[in-house]
Amino acid sequence: MKDSDSIKNSLSDRVKNTLINELYNENQENVDKHIKYSDEALEFKNKLNSAVVKMNILNEDIFDFHIDTLAIIEKGASIKESRKANKEFILFILSSLIILSLYAIAIIKIDYRILIISQVFIAIIAPCIIIPISVARRKESEF
Amino acid sequence: MDEVELINKAKNGNKSALNTLLKDNLNILKGYVVKMVGDPYLAQDIIQDALLKAVLNINKFEPKAKFSTWLIKIATNVYRDYLRKNKGFKLSDEVLVDNGRQLEDIVIQNYEYKEIMKIILELPCEKRAVFILKHYYGYKYVEISEIINCPIGTVRSRLHNAVKYIIKEIERKEII
Numbered sequence: 359m360k361d362s363d364s365i366k367n368s369l370s371d372r373v374k375n376t377l378i379n380e381l382y383n384e385n386q387e388n389v390d391k392h393i394k395y396s397d398e399a400l401e402f403k404n405k406l407n408s409a410v411v412k413m414n415i416l417n418e419d420i421f422d423f424h425i426d427t428l429a430i431i432e433k434g435a436s437i438k439e440s441r442k443a444n445k446e447f448i449l450f451i452l453s454s455l456i457i458l459s460l461y462a463i464a465i466i467k468i469d470y471r472i473l474i475i476s477q478v479f480i481a482i483i484a485p486c487i488i489i490p491i492s493v494a495r496r497k498e499s500e501f
Numbered sequence: 502m503d504e505v506e507l508i509n510k511a512k513n514g515n516k517s518a519l520n521t522l523l524k525d526n527l528n529i530l531k532g533y534v535v536k537m538v539g540d541p542y543l544a545q546d547i548i549q550d551a552l553l554k555a556v557l558n559i560n561k562f563e564p565k566a567k568f569s570t571w572l573i574k575i576a577t578n579v580y581r582d583y584l585r586k587n588k589g590f591k592l593s594d595e596v597l598v599d600n601g602r603q604l605e606d607i608v609i610q611n612y613e614y615k616e617i618m619k620i621i622l623e624l625p626c627e628k629r630a631v632f633i634l635k636h637y638y639g640y641k642y643v644e645i646s647e648i649i650n651c652p653i654g655t656v657r658s659r660l661h662n663a664v665k666y667i668i669k670e671i672e673r674k675e676i677i
Contacts, residue, residue, distance in 0.1 A: 375661045382635055382660070384642055402668075409668045413636060415614050416621070417532075421541035425531070425548055427523040431516050434556030 373399045381406060505564050512560050519559065523552055526569040529638070534576050536633045539622045547583065551576035566647070570640075574648045577630055584626055620670040624663055631656055632663040 377399065379385065464472045510518035530548060538544045554575050562571055621629055630649055634640045646653045
């Protein structure tokens with residue numbers, strides 16, 4: 359008795375699911391036409407259609423509120439800027455630490471004069487690299 | 502200007518294009534979030550958070566799907582996060598706007614609106630999202646499965662269960 363009830367329930371569920379799929383234009387399972395057009399199925403279809411009408415009440419836009427999209431964009435831009443600044447600051451601190459520790463290792467392992475030699479070298483070479491790069495970047499941003 | 506062109510301009514930092522893009526898709530997002538949340542104040546917060554996330558991640562958007570679909574996906578995640586942090590909701594007492602109807606019609610429709618909204622809000626968040634996307638926006642099962650990140654079979658069964666539950670509740674509350 360229990361088995362026949364569960365078969366009946368699962369069958370009725372299958373029909374209901376098929377009718378719901380049909381309502382929403384999705385692929386339908388193959389269900390026996392006799393079952394699909396049975397009284398039970400037709401009753402469910404009627405209920406489904408009435409429920410759809412009721413559920414469509416929510417299509418009305420009753421809550422009127424304003425969203426300032428431009429202000430959100432500005433807020434987004436400022437968050438992006440602050441994130442970029444934070445990232446650059448962390449990179450600066452990390453690279454400074456690396457350079458200073460490399461210097462410390464070099465002084466301990468090689469000689470203290472390495473510091474003076476490298477400083478002189480940087481003072482001569484750095485402007486030759488940094489100035490052309492910054493000029494090129496400025497020109498690029500102008501165009 | 503079509504959507505893809507606007508998206509490309511927005512990705513290149515054009516604020517006006519981004520603003521147009523957001524405004525064009527605001528109504529669909531607003532409708533979805535209001536139905537999901539049932540509270541205009543909370544809906545407003547969720548929409549603002551979702552739009553802010555969209556602005557911050559616009560470069561990650563790939564125009565395989567519609568922009569509105571991407572916004573809905575973000576809003577769904579923002580709402581999920583909200584639910585994780587705060588449990589429970591309260592249906593708003595805002596009343597329907599009078600569009601020149603009779604007072605009796607407004608009262609009846611207001612009552613029905615609230616009852617239907619209550620039924621939908623009683624559904625678990627995942628089933629509610631599936632039902633709203635399918636019923637009110639006509640998304641395909643495949644699209645819904647991409648929006649809420651779950652298999653198509655799960656989307657299908659969630660919709661079936663949601664619809665059956667809604668019918669049962671409408672009958673129980675004698676709204677039909």
